[in-house]
Structure formats: structure tokens, C-alpha cells
Amino acid sequence: MKPHRELNIFRKYLEKRGLKLTSERRALFDELFARHEHFEADELLVRLRTKHKKISRATIYRTLDLLVDSGIVGRVRIGESGYRYERLRAGEHHDHLICNECGRVIEFFEPAIESLQDQVCERYGFLALSHSHQLRGICRQCRPRVTSREAGVAASGSPGKLRILPTA
Amino acid sequence: MKPHRELNIFRKYLEKRGLKLTSERRALFDELFARHEHFEADELLVRLRTKHKKISRATIYRTLDLLVDSGIVGRVRIGESGYRYERLRAGEHHDHLICNECGRVIEFFEPAIESLQDQVCERYGFLALSHSHQLRGICRQCRPRVTSREAGVAASGSPGKLRILPTA
DNA sequence: CGCCAGTTGAGACTGAGTCGCAATCGCATA
DNA sequence: TATGCGATTGCGACTCAGTCTCAACTGGCG
Numbered sequence: 564m565k566p567h568r569e570l571n572i573f574r575k576y577l578e579k580r581g582l583k584l585t586s587e588r589r590a591l592f593d594e595l596f597a598r599h600e601h602f603e604a605d606e607l608l609v610r611l612r613t614k615h616k617k618i619s620r621a622t623i624y625r626t627l628d629l630l631v632d633s634g635i636v637g638r639v640r641i642g643e644s645g646y647r648y649e650r651l652r653a654g655e656h657h658d659h660l661i662c663n664e665c666g667r668v669i670e671f672f673e674p675a676i677e678s679l680q681d682q683v684c685e686r687y688g689f690l691a692l693s694h695s696h697q698l699r700g701i702c703r704q705c706r707p708r709v710t711s712r713e714a715g716v717a718a719s720g721s722p723g724k725l726r727i728l729p730t731a
Numbered sequence: 732m733k734p735h736r737e738l739n740i741f742r743k744y745l746e747k748r749g750l751k752l753t754s755e756r757r758a759l760f761d762e763l764f765a766r767h768e769h770f771e772a773d774e775l776l777v778r779l780r781t782k783h784k785k786i787s788r789a790t791i792y793r794t795l796d797l798l799v800d801s802g803i804v805g806r807v808r809i810g811e812s813g814y815r816y817e818r819l820r821a822g823e824h825h826d827h828l829i830c831n832e833c834g835r836v837i838e839f840f841e842p843a844i845e846s847l848q849d850q851v852c853e854r855y856g857f858l859a860l861s862h863s864h865q866l867r868g869i870c871r872q873c874r875p876r877v878t879s880r881e882a883g884v885a886a887s888g889s890p891g892k893l894r895i896l897p898t899a
Numbered sequence: 900c901g902c903c904a905g906t907t908g909a910g911a912c913t914g915a916g917t918c919g920c921a922a923t924c925g926c927a928t929a
Numbered sequence: 930t931a932t933g934c935g936a937t938t939g940c941g942a943c944t945c946a947g948t949c950t951c952a953a954c955t956g957g958c959g
Contacts, residue, residue, distance in 0.1 A: 581934060581935085581936080582936070582937090583924080583925050583926075583935095583937070584925085585924070585925070585936085585937065585938080586924090586925095587937080587938070589837070590936090598916095601800055603915095604915080604916080605914095605915080605952085608840065617939085618938090618939090619938070619939045619940070620915090620916080620939090621917075621918080621938080621939070621940080621941095622914065622937080622938060622939075623915090624915090624917075625937085625938090626905055638763050640808050642865050644772055644914075644915070644946090645914080645916085646915085646916090652828070658857075660851070660852070660855055660857045661862055662857075665858065669855055669857065671854075671855065673847055673850075673851050675843075675847050676847050676851075679841055679843050679844045679847070680844070680866060682841075683828070683844075684828070684866065686839075686872070687828055687837055687839065687870070687871065687872030687887070688870070689828050689837065689866065689869070689870055689871065690868045690869040690870075690874055691828075691831075691866045691867070691868040692831065692867055692868040692869070693866075693867050693868070694809030694864075694865060694866040694867065695864070695865050695867075696862075696863070696864045696865075697859055697862060697864075698848060698851070698852065698857065698859045698861075698862040699856045699861050699862065699863075700852070700857055700859040700860040700861070701857070701858040701860070702856070702858075703855065704856070707857055707858070710765050714894070723833055730776070744900045749904080750905070750906090750916090751904090751905060751955080751956050751957075752956085753905090753906060753907080753955075753956070754908070754955090754956095755906080756906090765907090771946095772946080772947080773946080774944095784908090785906090785908085786945095787907070787909070787910095788908090788947085789907080789908070789909085789910095789911095789948075789949080790907060790908075792946090792947065792948075793906085793948095806955090812915090812945075812946070813945080813946055813947085814946085844928080876908070885957090893914080
């Protein structure tokens with residue numbers, strides 16, 4: 564995917580509100596669209612630093628805000644602390660499976676869930692603007708490792724193992 | 732609902748791992764089950780303080796961890812920062828509609844969504860341990876207020892208004 | 900009753916994110 | 930190409946939620 568499309572969106576977004584496409588914003592944008600699907604703010608900082616581009620932390624966050632606001636980047640609360648960001652392709656949307664072991668993030672999209680959501684909203688007269696849907700657990704790759712380790716563990720918390728426990 | 736049941740669960744949980752039911756833990760438990768469905772850590776701190784029970788912040792968090800671990804309280808990332816906690820009734824589970832305007836949290840449960848989730852997990856060989864599903868937007872009560880205000884706003888962000896935008 | 904592992908409170912600490920401000924830059928215009 | 934000025938930047942101080950350390954203090958088993 565070429566970032567041209569997104570660059571234009573960003574450019575227009577800035578223009579529309581009299582903001583400037585500075586070299587810092589541009590560098591951040593490029594880094595972001597160079598490869599990475601998911602990333603954290605500080606990750607970007609480090610990456611840019613190693614490329615000799617010095618951008619202050621404040622600017623990273625400020626620019627990320629703009630990108631989120633312009634709709635080409637999404638902000639997600641995935642881990643235990645802090646945000647993660649992800650590129651958004653226009654009109655597309657997905658939710659997340661997050662592995663507690665390796666941190667892997669798997670994206671999924673289930674239209675039936677989406678439409679059920681709409682029904683729920685209607686039921687409550689709720690106008691949904693965004694949503695976040697995440698399942699946490701163990702991914703396919705980590706399962707063998709974890710279940711074998713489990714044998715030695717005394718009592719690591721919840722009694723029932725396979726149920727989807729209410730975390731939120 | 733009487734907290735007896737939950738108290739016993741908690742007691743057993745502590746016992747099982749050689750922990751003690753101190754007066755602080757007890758006070759926190761009581762406060763929590765006195766009334767409140769959703770709350771934040773600092774909220775509890777304040778509430779207990781006004782009742783002349785002094786519990787340090789550290790202890791609040793430590794005890795909350797125990798309660799979460801024992802399964803009678805859930806930890807949720809609802810707002811923009813920090814956690815919220817909520818009482819869990821055994822076996823019950825619900826997800827959240829969160830109003831961006833007034834902060835109201837509406838609980839909902841949609842079995843069809845739950846089972847679709849299971850299907851998604853199967854598809855990816857993912858072992859789900861918990862999940863979090865939240866829709867953010869405007870609740871019924873706030874909608875009139877917001878839409879009328881909207882008229883005066885120039886360009887507050889996203890072009891399309893009613894779509895469910897990908898936030899996560 | 901005495902012991903001691905478990906627990907507490909105070910406050911220092913951390914990490915993510917924000918803010919204020921002086922110096923600097925983009926860019927529209929001349 | 931030079932000018933002007935609002936937008937932008939980096940720095941460092943700050944906030945806020947949550948964690949950690951450690952000496953003093955229990956709960957409750959024996």
C-alpha cells in the first residue's frame with residue numbers, strides 16, 4: 564500500500580485548519596507508513612532517533628493526535644498501560660485478539676458482530692461513535708508452551724480455565 | 732444482593748494462599764459492596780477517608796488486585812486514563828456503552844455476540860481468557876443536547892458522523 | 900500469650916503523557 | 930528573494946495513576 568493516499572488526506576486535513584506540514588510531521592508520517600501496522604509512541608521516538616531525526620516526545624504525541632484526528636491512524640488501549648497506534652485503511656475496521664504471552668495482536672473482522680452492535684445501540688437509543696472490542700488470551704503459537712507449563716502451577720488465579728471471564 | 736456470598740469467596744481466596752483478612756481489606760470490601768457498581772480506585776480512597784477509615788493508596792490498589800484476582804471484582808479500562816472497577820456477579824458478564832458526554836456507563840449483554848466471539852477464537856486457534864467490548868458515543872439523554880450544539884460547530888473532526896469509526 | 904509471616908502507611912519513584920514558553924520555521928504575500 | 934507572523938518545536942517541568950521500599954505493625958496459629 565502506497566501512503567500517497569494517506570499523505571493527501573493528511574495534507575488536506577492540515578490545510579483545512581491552517582496547519583503546516585513541517586519536516587517533523589512529515590518524518591513521523593513517513594516512519595509510520597514505512598512498514599509498521601501497530602506501534603507505540605515511544606517506539607516511534609526511538610526509531611526516529613536512530614535515523615538521526617530528532618523529534619521531541621511532545622511533538623510525537625502532538626503529531627499523533629493530529630493523525631488520529633484526521634482519521635488515518637487509530638488510537639487503541641491495548642496493553643496494560645499507555646496507548647498503541649495503528650494505521651487505518653479508509654473504511655476498514657477490525658477488532659483485536661491479543662496474546663497475553665507474546666503480545667501478538669491479531670486483527671479480526673466479524674460483520675455479524677458489527678451489526679449486532681448496531682442493534683444493541685438501537686435498543687438503548689445510543690449513538691455509537693466508536694468502539695473497541697478486544698479478546699485477550701493465548702494465541703495458537705503460545706498455547707502448547709503455556710498449557711505444558713500450567714501443570715506445575717499451583718493456583719494461578721481463576722478456577723475455571725476456558726470460560727471467557729468478564730474483564731470488561 | 733447480600734455480599735455474604737462474595738465475602739465468603741474472598742475469605743476462601745485469602746485462606747487458600749495464607750493471606751489475612753485484615754481490617755483494611757474488610758473495610759474496603761464493605762465499602763465496595765455497600766452500593767457501588769462502578770468505581771475508581773481513588774474514589775474508594777476518598778469515600779473511606781470521609782468515613783474516618785484511613786487506608787493508604789497503596790493498600791487500596793493492593794486489595795483491589797486481590798479482589799480482581801479472586802474474581803469478584805473486574806478491572807476495566809473505560810475512561811481515557813486509569814482503571815475502573817466493577818462488581819462481578821458470579822457467572823454474569825456484560826459489556827459497556829459509554830457516553831462521551833456525561834460519562835454514564837450502560838451495561839449490556841448480547842448472547843449472540845458472545846457466541847460469535849467464540850467462533851472468531853476458534854477460527855484463529857485462540858484461547859480467550861477475557862474480553863472487553865465497549866461502544867463509545869452519546870447516550871439517549873445527551874443526544875438532544877449534543878445535536879443542537881453541533882449546529883454551531885465548524886469542523887470538529889470526522890466528516891461522516893454516524894458511522895462507527897474504528898477506534899480499536 | 901507469643902511469634903512471625905503477612906500487612907500497612909508514608910513517601911519516593913516510575914512511566915506515559917501534557918503543558919508553557921522562548922526560539923524557530925513555513926509559507927503566503929510583496 | 931525578502932518579510933512577517935502565526936504555527937511549531939524542543940526543552941524541561943509537571944501531572945497523574947499506579948508501584949515500590951521499608952520500618953513499624955498486626956492477625957491468628959500454636
